[in-house]
Amino acid sequence: MIVMKFGGTSVEDAAAIDRAAAIVRGRLPDQPAVVVSALARVTDTLLATARAAGQGDREKALELSRGLRERHYATAGELLGTGIFTRFHGELEAEFDSLDELLRGVSAVGELTPRTLDHVAGFGERIASKMVAEAFSARGLDASQVDSRQCIVTDSTFTRAIPQFDETNLKLEKIVRPLFEQRRVPVMGGYIAATRDGVTTTLGRGGSDFTAAILGAGLSAERIEIWTDVDGMMTTDPALCANARRIKSISFDEAAELAYFGAKVLHPATLLPAVQKNIPVRVLNSRNPKNEGTVITARAPKCRNLFKAIAAKRRITIVDVVATRMLMAHGYLRSIFEVFDRHKCPVDMVSTSEVSVSLTVDSNEAIPAVAADLQKLADVKYEGRKAIVCLVGENIRNTPGIAAKVFGAIPDLSVRMISQGASEINLSFVIDEDDVPRCVQALHAAFFADPDPEVFGEVMQDRGRK
Numbered sequence: 001m002i003v004m005k006f007g008g009t010s011v012e013d014a015a016a017i018d019r020a021a022a023i024v025r026g027r028l029p030d031q032p033a034v035v036v037s038a039l040a041r042v043t044d045t046l047l048a049t050a051r052a053a054g055q056g057d058r059e060k061a062l063e064l065s066r067g068l069r070e071r072h073y074a075t076a077g078e079l080l081g082t083g084i085f086t087r088f089h090g091e092l093e094a095e096f097d098s099l100d101e102l103l104r105g106v107s108a109v110g111e112l113t114p115r116t117l118d119h120v121a122g123f124g125e126r127i128a129s130k131m132v133a134e135a136f137s138a139r140g141l142d143a144s145q146v147d148s149r150q151c152i153v154t155d156s157t158f159t160r161a162i163p164q165f166d167e168t169n170l171k172l173e174k175i176v177r178p179l180f181e182q183r184r185v186p187v188m189g190g191y192i193a194a195t196r197d198g199v200t201t202t203l204g205r206g207g208s209d210f211t212a213a214i215l216g217a218g219l220s221a222e223r224i225e226i227w228t229d230v231d232g233m234m235t236t237d238p239a240l241c242a243n244a245r246r247i248k249s250i251s252f253d254e255a256a257e258l259a260y261f262g263a264k265v266l267h268p269a270t271l272l273p274a275v276q277k278n279i280p281v282r283v284l285n286s287r288n289p290k291n292e293g294t295v296i297t298a299r300a301p302k303c304r305n306l307f308k309a310i311a312a313k314r315r316i317t318i319v320d321v322v323a324t325r326m327l328m329a330h331g332y333l334r335s336i337f338e339v340f341d342r343h344k345c346p347v348d349m350v351s352t353s354e355v356s357v358s359l360t361v362d363s364n365e366a367i368p369a370v371a372a373d374l375q376k377l378a379d380v381k382y383e384g385r386k387a388i389v390c391l392v393g394e395n396i397r398n399t400p401g402i403a404a405k406v407f408g409a410i411p412d413l414s415v416r417m418i419s420q421g422a423s424e425i426n427l428s429f430v431i432d433e434d435d436v437p438r439c440v441q442a443l444h445a446a447f448f449a450d451p452d453p454e455v456f457g458e459v460m461q462d463r464g465r466k
């Protein structure tokens with residue numbers, strides 16, 4: 001069997017769901033199980049709805065819910081023939097009525113517990129999976145909606161619940177596996193799950209990929225397909241560099257390094273259950289299904305090129321902390337990091353000398369307050385409008401002279417911080433934000449002039465999306 005997960009943009013409206021049906025039909029011989037996200041942006045709206053209710057703003061909560069109701073009615077109307085629609089409309093109506101009832105209750109009390117929040121947040125996936133299953137059936141696919149809460153068992157850490165794999169796998173065998181024997185296509189909502197006692201939970205934002213991996217690992221899928229709206233991962237941002245190419249194949253570790261850099265195709269941590277079982281995960285474009293996308297595997301095939309990708313992250317601030325007191329002292333770094341911790345300000349890159357520490361953080365409003373606190377310990381300077389540039393590739397591990405090669409390609413750029421060795425497959429450095437295009441173009445020209453055809457595909461068009 002295989003798992004096919006369709007993200008929000010791949011089920012955003014009737015046309016998208018229609019495309020998804022055609023894609024699934026083409027895979028029937030592989031015994032697909034389908035996982036769907038909520039329609040694009042629905043989860044954001046649901047969270048806003050729940051928050052409004054929690055603040056006692058009943059009118060706003062109900063108005064947001066009405067918008068969602070209308071969008072789902074309209075989509076279902078477009079997708080389904082009159083006969084099915086009439087029945088399904090009744091079902092949708094009952095679901096939205098009970099959502100509204102809940103929202104009225106929350107507004108009256110003016111308190112939103114994490115448990116209730118999850119109940120509201122998972123509504124989008126529940127409805128989407130029902131609607132997609134109906135649409136598939138109306139198109140001659142033998143689909144069965146499966147309520148994910150019946151088979152994905154988690155603890156009760158609401159809003160980011162942790163799957164209980166043994167129990168989940170038993171349920172998947174019992175509930176999902178038999179559907180294949182009946183030649184049916186299971187359709188499940190991603191993101192949503194339940195505790196052992198049946199209380200609704202969610203797996204955290206972007207959790208539908210996690211559901212796909214849990215399902216694939218549990219049922220030993222041949223592969224997992226993540227259907228999204230881009231042709232997979234790229235050697236770099238095509239908006240920065242006209243020669244950016246599709247990466248055909250990347251290792252899980254490489255993909256994980258790139259995730260921080262806004263390669264927001266997916267959050268690789270969610271794929272762990274699949275990767276641990278050696279199940280390949282393929283990222284594909286539902287608007288361009290012929291493209292082979294990018295396959296993520298536990299171990300990447302050999303690659304002639306030194307790097308797989310070059311990524312840049314802007315809006316970085318460097319914080320320089322200088323203290324002669326640090327010389328030979330211990331516990332000093334701890335006192336510095338405690339300040340960042342207190343302000344809940346994540347630190348990304350760190351470099352130290354005997355008397356100074358430089359750190360990078362994503363630019364944010366907390367920085368002046370952080371600096372004021374650090375000032376009590378040392379001299380502090382901070383400077384925004386920086387960027388981290390990062391080169392990723394498994395070959396970094398066993399190639400001598402990497403730094404010389406990288407910095408030799410950008411001789412006229414001033415580099416503020418360098419980090420290599422923290423991960424064996426990542427070399428990162430900090431430059432001025434304005435230098436990013438020049439830097440990335442020079443590096444891409446130096447390292448991807450002769451791309452290994454086994455690992456890299458066609459040049460990607462910049463579609464103006466970021």
Ligand code: ASP
Binds near residue numbers: 007038043044208209
């Ligand atoms: N709909 C959920 C979210 O937006 C889960 C997902 O799409 O993966 O976070």
Ligand code: MG
Binds near residue numbers: 007008206208209266
């Ligand atoms: Mg997603």
